Amino acid sequence: MPELPEVEVTRLGVVDHISGAKVQSVRLGKPLRWPLGCDPQQLAGQRVRGVTRRGKYLWFDLGEAGGLLLHLGMSGSLAFLSGDSVAGGAGIPAPGPHDHFDLVTSRGSLRLHDPRRFGAVVWGPSKEEGMPGRLLQSLGVEPLSEAFTADRLRQGLQGRKVSIKQALLAGDVVVGVGNIYASEALFRARVHPATAAHRVGPQRCERLVQHIRAVLAQAIEAGGSSLKDFRNAQGNQGHFQLMTAVYGREGQPCMTCQTPIKRVVQGQRATYFCPRCQR
């Protein structure tokens, strides 16, 4: 489900609620992608210091007690449930069949809902060590940071024979660009998705940087987007649905030139593009 914008919207939705809250207990549902990696008891009594994002991961800082690295996978969403967020102040609702993790705190419960269970919550002594360290170490540059430049992108694409679409998705050059925004950014930058990554030159790198930034920032500003059922941390649907130019629009006329949008499969993932605008 979530690409960088949805993860950032999720972070923004929970950070003020959870920061400073004291952990009371941890509830685990069905197994997620990896085990928690610590005794849940050891987290009790710790205070959440803050929540930061790296790519599509969220790091919940527990100070001396390390922290929790969370990934939403394909179908995950987070909610912060306080007693009075429920009608009548009746308390926190019982977890449903797809609620697989609760961080119960003094202020309410941080709950992960994840039907497909590709998501994960893993503990580490810091985000540089243990399992979190392993997961974060090979990530590429943050697309919304100053460090994401055309030169940097070009350098990352050097020697890569895979398609530019697959290289963007791989996450070791630039993070956070998922299947939808990859198609959208390539369309906006007028780059054909099957172009070999190493053949994308300086000008197209420049346009890609600009449009990857723009499409991600726009989606965050809009409160996240979703094609299906993305919920932010308040349980609201993103008030804005991303108006995709190409994603999911096979056969529909390109908004620029009216040519029918094509769908192809690259690395087992669907890619949508305009065969005329993107070369």
Add this chain to the structure above:
DNA sequence: ATGGGTACCTGTCTGC
């Protein structure tokens, strides 16, 4: 090092 394929799991939609 790179790249291709597989695996994880469940819900929803499509076509017969």
Add this chain to the structure above:
DNA sequence: TGCAGACAGGTACCCA
């Protein structure tokens, strides 16, 4: 209506 099959926003890992 029922059912099989395809497909879905992600990414680690195995093997060539």
